[in-house]
């Protein structure tokens with residue numbers, strides 16, 4: 001659908017790069033630049049991410065590992081353009097997300113990025129199929145095509161018999177699969193998933209991981225997880241602690257580490 005217009009530079013071309021990004025959450029209003037330079041009294045702050053540089057390339061699944069509060073979700077949100085870094089750059093192919101207006105960032109995300117949120121963010125009043133189809137409404141795709149594609153994706157995540165159910169009529173794991181189907185519906189260049197197997201039983205989790213493997217064949221996937229099996233299925237692992245990268249592991253090393 002809305003794949004990036006970037007030239008095809010091969011399977012391992014970088015899709016998204018975070019270059020020396022730091023994220024500080026301020027309680028209350030964020031101090032202006034001058035106030036920061038002058039060290040004027042600042043509201044309490046949390047340094048959630050500190051000088052992180054990572055690249056996610058086409059056709060790979062990269063896992064973010066680390067204890068609760070180590071900055072995984074914050075990094076995912078910055079890669080998606082949902083949060084702006086306090087300093088540093090997030091480059092999506094050749095586009096510096098900081099140069100985009102809020103509206104442009106939203107459009108960019110819609111066209112190029114599929115996000116599976118930790119809390120799913122499904123609309124209770126809509127069926128599973130309508131939830132999955134929602135991004136296509138925003139892209140102006142016709143109803144028939146939307147319904148067909150959403151039904152196909154629900155089938156793919158094992159929910160072909162639940163397409164008219166509303167989120168409240170689905171289990172947590174089923175809602176998670178609806179969220180995954182929705183993230184894939186725009187055929188994004190990058191899929192970002194926060195704990196994508198968190199609510200799933202082992203067998204369903206494996207099926208979902210297999211789905212991620214298949215979708216990573218022509219796009220980039222980055223996920224955050226606490227689950228050893230999920231992390232073990234990634235091509236690379238980035239280990240975080242207190243907002244900083246402490247280790248980069250290849251698949252083999254990560255399997256040894258998590259076995």
Ligand SMILES: Nc1ncnc2c1ncn2[C@@H]1O[C@H](COP(=O)(O)OP(=O)(O)OP(=O)(O)O)[C@@H](O)[C@H]1O
Pocket residue numbers: 025026046047048066067068069070071072073074075224
């Ligand atoms: N909106 C916010 N305002 C202030 N602090 C925040 C905010 N969001 C996150 N934090 C803090 O930033 C740090 C990193 O949080 P983040 O959610 O990125 O961690 P995480 O590794 O994803 O954790 P988890 O595994 O529990 O989801 C934590 O100390 C958290 O309390």
